[in-house]
Amino acid sequence: SKEEKTEAPETETVTKEAKTEAPQVDEVVPFTSDEVIKVGVLHSLSGTMAISETTLKDTVLMMIEEQNRKGGVLGKKLEPVVVDPASNWPLFAEKMRGLITQDGVDVTFGCWTSVSRKSVLPVVEELNGILFYPVQYEGEESSKNVFYTGASPNQQAIPAVDYLMNEIGVERWVLAGTDYVYPRTTNKILKAYLKAKGVADEDIMINYTPFGHSDWQSIVSDVKKFGSAGKKTAVVSTINGDANVPFYKELGNQGISAEDIPVVAFSVGEEELSGLDTKPLVGHLAAWNYFQSAEADVNSDFIASWKEFMKDENKVTNDPMEATYIGFKMWVKAVEKAGTTDTDAVTEAMIGVSVPNLTGGIATMMPNHHLTKPVLIGEIQENGQFETVWQTEGEVVGDAWSDFLPGSKDLISDWRKPLSCGAYNVKTGKCSGQNYE
Amino acid sequence: MLKVENLNQYYKESHTLWDLSLEIEAGRCTCIMGRNGVGKTTFAKTVMGLLEVESGKILYDKEDISKLSSEKRAGLGIGYVPQGREIFPQLSVKENLQIGLLGNRNGLKKVPEKIYELFPVLKEMLNRKGGDLSGGQQQQLAIGRALCLEPKLLILDEPSEGIQPNIVQQIGNVIDYLTKEEKITVIIVEQKLPFARKHGDNFYVLDRGSVVANGEMSELSDEVVNRYLSV
Amino acid sequence: MLPLYHENEKNVGDLKQGSRILLVDGVTLSFDGFKALNNLSFSIDYGELRCIIGANGAGKSTMMDVVTGKTKPDSGEVIFGQAVNLLQMDEPAIAEVGIGRKFQKPTIFSGHTVFENLELAIKDDKRFFKTLFANLKGEQRDKIEETLELIGLQELSKKSASILSHGQKQWLEIGMLLVQDPKLLLVDEPVAGMTPSEVEKTGEILTSLSGNHSVVVVEHDMEFIRSIAKKVTVLHEGSVLAEGNMKDIQENEKVRHVYLGE
Amino acid sequence: MQKILQIAFLNLLFSFSLFANFETDIKPLTENSFLKKENTVEKLVSKYSENEKLHTLLKAMLDGELYYSRKEFVVLKDDEVTNLLGEKLERNRKIFKKVKTNNKLRSVIRNRLSQLNLFSKDVEIRFESAKNIRSNLEKDSIPLIEKALKFETDSSVKDIHLESEAILKARFGNFEEKKIAVQNLGDFLSPEALQVLKEIEAEGGELSKLASKSIASIESSRSFFSFLETIFFGLSQGSVLLLAAMGLAITFGVMKVINMAHGEMMMIGAYTAFTIQQIFPNLIEYSILLAIPLAFLVSGIFGVIIERLVIKHLYGRPLETLLATFGISLLLQQLVRTIYSPLNQNVETPEWMSGALEINSALALTYNRLYIIIFAFLVFLGVLLLLKKSSLGLKVRAVTQNREMAKAMGIKTGYIDAITFGIGSGIAGVAGVALSQLTNVGPNLGQAYIVDSFMVVVFGGVGNLWGTLIGAVSLGEINKFIEPVAGAVLAKVIILIFIILFIQKRPKGLFPQKGREE
Amino acid sequence: MKRKPMILKIFENDRGGQIVLGVLAVVVLYVTFANLLFSEGSFLHISTYTVTLLGKYLAFALLALSLDLVWGYLGILSLGHGAFFALGGYAWAMYLMLQIGDRGVYGNAELPDFMVFMNLQELPWFWYGFEYPLFAFFMAMFVPGLLAFVFGWFAFKSRVTGVYLSIMTQALTYALMLAFFRNDMGFGGNNGLTDFKDILGFSLQDDGTRVLLLILSFLALVLGYLISRYIINSRLGRVAMAIRDGESRVRFLGYRVESFKLFIFVVSAVMAGVAGALYVPQVGIINPNLFSPLFSIELVIWVAIGGRGTLYGAIIGAFIVNYASTYFTSALPEVWLYALGGLFVVVTLYLPKGIVGIVKKEKNVTAVS
Numbered sequence A: 001s002k003e004e005k006t007e008a009p010e011t012e013t014v015t016k017e018a019k020t021e022a023p024q025v026d027e028v029v030p031f032t033s034d035e036v037i038k039v040g041v042l043h044s045l046s047g048t049m050a051i052s053e054t055t056l057k058d059t060v061l062m063m064i065e066e067q068n069r070k071g072g073v074l075g076k077k078l079e080p081v082v083v084d085p086a087s088n089w090p091l092f093a094e095k096m097r098g099l100i101t102q103d104g105v106d107v108t109f110g111c112w113t114s115v116s117r118k119s120v121l122p123v124v125e126e127l128n129g130i131l132f133y134p135v136q137y138e139g140e141e142s143s144k145n146v147f148y149t150g151a152s153p154n155q156q157a158i159p160a161v162d163y164l165m166n167e168i169g170v171e172r173w174v175l176a177g178t179d180y181v182y183p184r185t186t187n188k189i190l191k192a193y194l195k196a197k198g199v200a201d202e203d204i205m206i207n208y209t210p211f212g213h214s215d216w217q218s219i220v221s222d223v224k225k226f227g228s229a230g231k232k233t234a235v236v237s238t239i240n241g242d243a244n245v246p247f248y249k250e251l252g253n254q255g256i257s258a259e260d261i262p263v264v265a266f267s268v269g270e271e272e273l274s275g276l277d278t279k280p281l282v283g284h285l286a287a288w289n290y291f292q293s294a295e296a297d298v299n300s301d302f303i304a305s306w307k308e309f310m311k312d313e314n315k316v317t318n319d320p321m322e323a324t325y326i327g328f329k330m331w332v333k334a335v336e337k338a339g340t341t342d343t344d345a346v347t348e349a350m351i352g353v354s355v356p357n358l359t360g361g362i363a364t365m366m367p368n369h370h371l372t373k374p375v376l377i378g379e380i381q382e383n384g385q386f387e388t389v390w391q392t393e394g395e396v397v398g399d400a401w402s403d404f405l406p407g408s409k410d411l412i413s414d415w416r417k418p419l420s421c422g423a424y425n426v427k428t429g430k431c432s433g434q435n436y437e
Numbered sequence B: 001m002l003k004v005e006n007l008n009q010y011y012k013e014s015h016t017l018w019d020l021s022l023e024i025e026a027g028r029c030t031c032i033m034g035r036n037g038v039g040k041t042t043f044a045k046t047v048m049g050l051l052e053v054e055s056g057k058i059l060y061d062k063e064d065i066s067k068l069s070s071e072k073r074a075g076l077g078i079g080y081v082p083q084g085r086e087i088f089p090q091l092s093v094k095e096n097l098q099i100g101l102l103g104n105r106n107g108l109k110k111v112p113e114k115i116y117e118l119f120p121v122l123k124e125m126l127n128r129k130g131g132d133l134s135g136g137q138q139q140q141l142a143i144g145r146a147l148c149l150e151p152k153l154l155i156l157d158e159p160s161e162g163i164q165p166n167i168v169q170q171i172g173n174v175i176d177y178l179t180k181e182e183k184i185t186v187i188i189v190e191q192k193l194p195f196a197r198k199h200g201d202n203f204y205v206l207d208r209g210s211v212v213a214n215g216e217m218s219e220l221s222d223e224v225v226n227r228y229l230s231v
Numbered sequence C: 001m002l003p004l005y006h007e008n009e010k011n012v013g014d015l016k017q018g019s020r021i022l023l024v025d026g027v028t029l030s031f032d033g034f035k036a037l038n039n040l041s042f043s044i045d046y047g048e049l050r051c052i053i054g055a056n057g058a059g060k061s062t063m064m065d066v067v068t069g070k071t072k073p074d075s076g077e078v079i080f081g082q083a084v085n086l087l088q089m090d091e092p093a094i095a096e097v098g099i100g101r102k103f104q105k106p107t108i109f110s111g112h113t114v115f116e117n118l119e120l121a122i123k124d125d126k127r128f129f130k131t132l133f134a135n136l137k138g139e140q141r142d143k144i145e146e147t148l149e150l151i152g153l154q155e156l157s158k159k160s161a162s163i164l165s166h167g168q169k170q171w172l173e174i175g176m177l178l179v180q181d182p183k184l185l186l187v188d189e190p191v192a193g194m195t196p197s198e199v200e201k202t203g204e205i206l207t208s209l210s211g212n213h214s215v216v217v218v219e220h221d222m223e224f225i226r227s228i229a230k231k232v233t234v235l236h237e238g239s240v241l242a243e244g245n246m247k248d249i250q251e252n253e254k255v256r257h258v259y260l261g262e
Numbered sequence D: 001m002q003k004i005l006q007i008a009f010l011n012l013l014f015s016f017s018l019f020a021n022f023e024t025d026i027k028p029l030t031e032n033s034f035l036k037k038e039n040t041v042e043k044l045v046s047k048y049s050e051n052e053k054l055h056t057l058l059k060a061m062l063d064g065e066l067y068y069s070r071k072e073f074v075v076l077k078d079d080e081v082t083n084l085l086g087e088k089l090e091r092n093r094k095i096f097k098k099v100k101t102n103n104k105l106r107s108v109i110r111n112r113l114s115q116l117n118l119f120s121k122d123v124e125i126r127f128e129s130a131k132n133i134r135s136n137l138e139k140d141s142i143p144l145i146e147k148a149l150k151f152e153t154d155s156s157v158k159d160i161h162l163e164s165e166a167i168l169k170a171r172f173g174n175f176e177e178k179k180i181a182v183q184n185l186g187d188f189l190s191p192e193a194l195q196v197l198k199e200i201e202a203e204g205g206e207l208s209k210l211a212s213k214s215i216a217s218i219e220s221s222r223s224f225f226s227f228l229e230t231i232f233f234g235l236s237q238g239s240v241l242l243l244a245a246m247g248l249a250i251t252f253g254v255m256k257v258i259n260m261a262h263g264e265m266m267m268i269g270a271y272t273a274f275t276i277q278q279i280f281p282n283l284i285e286y287s288i289l290l291a292i293p294l295a296f297l298v299s300g301i302f303g304v305i306i307e308r309l310v311i312k313h314l315y316g317r318p319l320e321t322l323l324a325t326f327g328i329s330l331l332l333q334q335l336v337r338t339i340y341s342p343l344n345q346n347v348e349t350p351e352w353m354s355g356a357l358e359i360n361s362a363l364a365l366t367y368n369r370l371y372i373i374i375f376a377f378l379v380f381l382g383v384l385l386l387l388k389k390s391s392l393g394l395k396v397r398a399v400t401q402n403r404e405m406a407k408a409m410g411i412k413t414g415y416i417d418a419i420t421f422g423i424g425s426g427i428a429g430v431a432g433v434a435l436s437q438l439t440n441v442g443p444n445l446g447q448a449y450i451v452d453s454f455m456v457v458v459f460g461g462v463g464n465l466w467g468t469l470i471g472a473v474s475l476g477e478i479n480k481f482i483e484p485v486a487g488a489v490l491a492k493v494i495i496l497i498f499i500i501l502f503i504q505k506r507p508k509g510l511f512p513q514k515g516r517e518e
Numbered sequence E: 001m002k003r004k005p006m007i008l009k010i011f012e013n014d015r016g017g018q019i020v021l022g023v024l025a026v027v028v029l030y031v032t033f034a035n036l037l038f039s040e041g042s043f044l045h046i047s048t049y050t051v052t053l054l055g056k057y058l059a060f061a062l063l064a065l066s067l068d069l070v071w072g073y074l075g076i077l078s079l080g081h082g083a084f085f086a087l088g089g090y091a092w093a094m095y096l097m098l099q100i101g102d103r104g105v106y107g108n109a110e111l112p113d114f115m116v117f118m119n120l121q122e123l124p125w126f127w128y129g130f131e132y133p134l135f136a137f138f139m140a141m142f143v144p145g146l147l148a149f150v151f152g153w154f155a156f157k158s159r160v161t162g163v164y165l166s167i168m169t170q171a172l173t174y175a176l177m178l179a180f181f182r183n184d185m186g187f188g189g190n191n192g193l194t195d196f197k198d199i200l201g202f203s204l205q206d207d208g209t210r211v212l213l214l215i216l217s218f219l220a221l222v223l224g225y226l227i228s229r230y231i232i233n234s235r236l237g238r239v240a241m242a243i244r245d246g247e248s249r250v251r252f253l254g255y256r257v258e259s260f261k262l263f264i265f266v267v268s269a270v271m272a273g274v275a276g277a278l279y280v281p282q283v284g285i286i287n288p289n290l291f292s293p294l295f296s297i298e299l300v301i302w303v304a305i306g307g308r309g310t311l312y313g314a315i316i317g318a319f320i321v322n323y324a325s326t327y328f329t330s331a332l333p334e335v336w337l338y339a340l341g342g343l344f345v346v347v348t349l350y351l352p353k354g355i356v357g358i359v360k361k362e363k364n365v366t367a368v369s
């Protein structure tokens, strides 16, 4: 409907390149310059978010190591600067400021939660830095200085609902989430979407729980009752982090199987599954843009090098790692294209950059700083992996502003000149947000 | 029985016992006397091992116990009735007495009936919390508890404080009984002259942390009393 | 619960020699069925020095708890002066109206110096915003110095109260009671742990206080009682067993039996 | 070797010759479209219902164990390859590809299998199948159910069939049948029965009234059972709180150590359970039982070490214990991150703790919670006896009330302190094992429970074990009764406000430690 | 006896306080000049990063000071002091939020972004008035003060003491945390309030503004210190300490204990609120995590590490622990918790009086003037 979708950016053909770019492990290319390029890594290594974020730190370190073996970027060595914002949101902002002004990093990979990104945002914008944000999120944002390599709601939630509705025949919906922005937004979008598809109000149940909720007895029992009204029911879960384990355990124990009431989750990936007894979960679903089980050569290589890097055969990969991978590759490419690490040059060069993703397709950076991504629906297997049961035809373009929310349905984002705006109102012709004058 | 040689004790910087030396004879009742704050309680506590000594020896049955922990000393048969009762407030009277039994060297399992005879009020209040008792009742409990240990050496720090006259008399009788019949050694810190005179066999008067007079109780002269025991 | 200050003032009424200052009437208090006070009634006159004796557990300290507001009785009345109903007041209000107490087990503020202990106790406006700007007045300072001398703790006045020996703590608490200058002093076992001459001195202090104050003394030291007593009340099992002058009491069979012995 | 090959070959030949049709008919299962697979399954069922191989095939497909190569379909389980007759085959397992299924397909298969299994010898299987049929009733199920009813001997299975029959009759029978069925359905509880009745009620007419009556009867018993269920939920949450708080009731309630590392002691217990499963992967069924004493020991030893190294120096300074134990909790968390990685770990649930005890179709009690409730009460009893009846308990209480005097009475205070702290920590460890069955095992496990544990102990009254018990259970119950009305977040807020207000009324908790204060 | 000027009286017998505040004054002055006068390249230059960091430490120091007042001198171990800090912070953040105007991503002049996003049509009533800085600042003190007053009034009157009181303060902050996490509360839920643009007309991105905030924080700390010091030096302070050591005995002397407690508790809460208001513009975000019981416990630890019951010790503690976290999280990101946890244990074991205990030998009771 809106410009940003229809107008394809100038993409290069990358398919050929993708094949030749297979990792050449043995050959170590020397650096041609003494200078180093510093890369900030801003992921929590302690506190509640360490569970998820530590892996991403390691991913970045692995990518840097790999890149350095290839001679670095622009002949310069990449040097990681790792800090620990300790799951403490104000500390994210402080560390970001430190990374840019004290350590002089040229790019930062970091953040997981929305609030950490929100905390960092004013700082990257003020200091004109670059941040790659690798996690699926609620959208409603587009900053000149941030590249969103995770999914926006239209790249995860909507296709998942489509699948349930069309393939499984679901008629009743439980939207269960943790009480914070991502689930709230996603659910709002989904509700609008479902209603547009003719689902009645009484067939939608919305439930919010606090962070780390651990006693799911009543809620699961309610879901069970809700689901026993004769219509096929599914749970769309935006339950976050630690709360998932007790949730699934309770589901299993109360005898709700995936065949009765399937749960499709947007925050449960391979890594979360590795901390779970998967037996009772088999058949429940997740929607992501990447599964470890994806059959592609790049993916096998990636998994192999990951396991080698971590020196652990049991390590799994997941979607945010792929997002980090893509982000990193894109940044390297953009720097090489721009010939400098200068923020303005690199951000300009970023748009339109394409790199192969790990599922065998191509990820392209769109002018709204979001990616094109395939959407995969997978069923949980007993071995803790997902088996893809459905997948979008091609890649979906990430939407910064949802069409289903009244506040943002008229907004688009396009960081190319001359528009150069993250929140352009097509009705009023005004640009608000970052570039407001 | 107990011999103390050149004992020095400090509370942080303040020197409280100064080269204190004394000797307690077995089977007798020795009275420790002196004005407020001269170090009587401090002396009792050091013998019990509740305070660390800076220097000096405490010989108990010829063995130096000055480095032993207080639970070891209790195990050697030293019983203690502290000033200020120090009963276990949340334990019942019965449990307070049982604590005494726990440390009994002879493996006694039941509270001896004679303790109840001595302090009938304890029997009445067996299930009441120690902390709920009146001051005097607590004092009686503290003595009863120490007796449950069946000590060889019993240290009583102002045992008659806050106790009704007829019971004070009884306590005196108990002391007599313990020393005369059971041949137990008793050290008693006491301010009340008549009581001390009546039940003590010999005395030590302390002033500023050292012994200034001692002797048989009969030798306790008015002069000493006037000099060291009045303000 | 907040008392009306001015009204209390009025209700206390004129305190003349011989007028009643405290009335305890039919007070009963039980703990889980055990009657610590059992229909206890007696009264104290202004200027009087009253000794209260009684067996351990007779309810003497509990009676003081009731008068000072620490414990509320099950029934009965406690009136201060003409018409101040103490049972409807909380501890500070009772202290404010003029009742001071020395506890059986000395309780002093070990985090403060001896001097500060007395300063805290001294008679003054004790509302919080007054204390924020309070300064010791000349006469108050003198009073404290005087008291320090009386209780023999001048040398220790700048020392922390935590280092005092048992007897010294007793004295400090007596001192705190003195500077508080209450109309009615409740003194629980003041001479426990004191040397004979100190006992004598305490007796003198208490006797000299009576006249302008009312003093209620609880003690087990009969010699001490004998030396100061005019009128003695004997408590037993929570009620008054006998009341009268020392001689009568000493000859009272019942008292001899439950209390004095011999 | 040759012989085996020969046999295999013969086998192959044999199956080809006899079941050639079957073999070709199952071929479409290798296709990608789930719809096609579904149709194939339907076809197979209608055609080969008597064929043993179909059973095996469907079962394997359901369990994700059905594989195929270009030549054959096999069952691949635990690295063993068998054919559809259950005979072992010597094959390289690499050549096989899995027959993919999805939820919908599996549910179709399960449904079909149930029809076949209605006559199984195993009562359990019949029971499950009957239930499955009940929730997937179709008009043409009537003959099947009637047949099953004749065959059935077990009464509980029979009941389900009767219910199914009633539902079908209410839906598809003639007026008289409908009337009786509608009346009868009032005695059943399943949502399916309710569903039919509601439909009939909506239709209006004479039946509608009868249906309303039956509905009322069902709903009233359902609401009764849902009340029981809520009580169970509350009890269960209460027992978790109790377990979490009990160790604290000792270290904090009795010993007065503000033990911020209490949560980490639970975490250590949970990791012990995890480690045991790692060491003995074959003993999953018993690992939990093994983990309980071991977790007690491991956490207990940690407790003793902490006490001897740190807490020992802090008696009489309760506030400092807060500081030091907070430090220790940080250290332990990081230690676990270093040793086990920051990720959550997977503690498997033994078979006997999964699933639910089904009382009827309106009330089912999950086993893990049921066991945890029982376990919590056992632990409580143990602690109670230990503290109240043993001389250790007496000593502990004496030591904590007056350490000096206890020493002077000959009690080895150091030893008692260490043992008590050890026991408190050990119990926390045991609680951790229980939690590993309910929630995450990760470095943050303890943090999630520490605030609640303190709340319970204080609410119940510090130093009173009964208080902890009643406090835990009542907080659990209150929470579960508020939650459906207010939502999970508000329920928690309300509980906290309730506790704050309650403490105003009873400043020393539910069961205050009474006594005259000095 | 001659009356001394109040300020001298306050600092009497307080070498520690004089030194700490003196050193801080020098540091703040130096940082101010080094940041504003020297250009970025110069080695004398001190970066805005440092300025902000120092400002944050100062706000934390004020918070620690406020806690020491109730814990060190009144004996109330508040495990929920973070709540007052956070409330002050939120009040001021609301002002900052409304200053954004139509510069938000949705360009809505009336509503902050998160409200547009929550589909709110108009400003909720409790946001009224927060566009006025004076009102907002008043609320930053009033709201924490009011909460402290209400909570304290009930709790102190009911004589809730000791750990019961501590855990209740914890319950209070925990309940507030859960409530503020709810998006329906109208305070931005988990994401909190962020993306502030300017304060009192000055851009928050200007170095000058940041330096000004730093100086303001310092002045607030000094003022807070003087007030606390005055209170504890007065007889009221001595009554407070007496309450700490023997609450019921104080009553028998005629002091209405609950008024004393309430007064100090409210003063402390107001100070914490001011600290929160200073903290928010400097770190740029506020989120319900500040209400988390863990933060409040950490706060207690700053005070304990510095030295409880000395006031200036609280300031030292806040600086040391926070500097340690800042340093370790960057320098030793993998093991910093070992370092921090170890620090806590070691300080408790070997420095029972906190860090100031090393220097300070004399007793902590102020002599009578």
Ligand SMILES: Nc1ncnc2c1ncn2[C@@H]1O[C@H](COP(=O)(O)OP(=O)(O)OP(=O)(O)O)[C@@H](O)[C@H]1O
Binding pocket: B011, B012, B014, B016, B034, B035, B036, B037, B038, B039, B040, B041, B042, B043, B083, C162, C163, C164, C165, C166, C167, C168, C193
């Ligand atoms: N904990 C302590 N710290 C410092 N000094 C102390 C401490 N306890 C007692 N003292 C001091 O030591 C001296 C001796 O005290 P001790 O209690 O032994 O006296 P005492 O002879 O038993 O007096 P009393 O008859 O009053 O009980 C006193 O001057 C007292 O001030």
Ligand SMILES: Nc1ncnc2c1ncn2[C@@H]1O[C@H](COP(=O)(O)OP(=O)(O)OP(=O)(O)O)[C@@H](O)[C@H]1O
Binding pocket: B128, B132, B133, B134, B135, B136, B137, B162, C031, C034, C035, C036, C054, C055, C056, C057, C058, C059, C060, C061, C062, C063, C104, D515, D516
């Ligand atoms: N809180 C309580 N719970 C139970 N019993 C109590 C409580 N307070 C007091 N008592 C009982 O009430 C009785 C009176 O106690 P009280 O302290 O008044 O005695 P007293 O006359 O002061 O004795 P003493 O001379 O020994 O000090 C005692 O038997 C005591 O055990």
Ligand SMILES: [Mg+2]
Binding pocket: B040, B041, B042, B083, C165, C166, C167
């Ligand atoms: Mg003494």
Ligand SMILES: [Mg+2]
Binding pocket: B134, B135, B136, C060, C061, C062, C104, C188
């Ligand atoms: Mg008494």
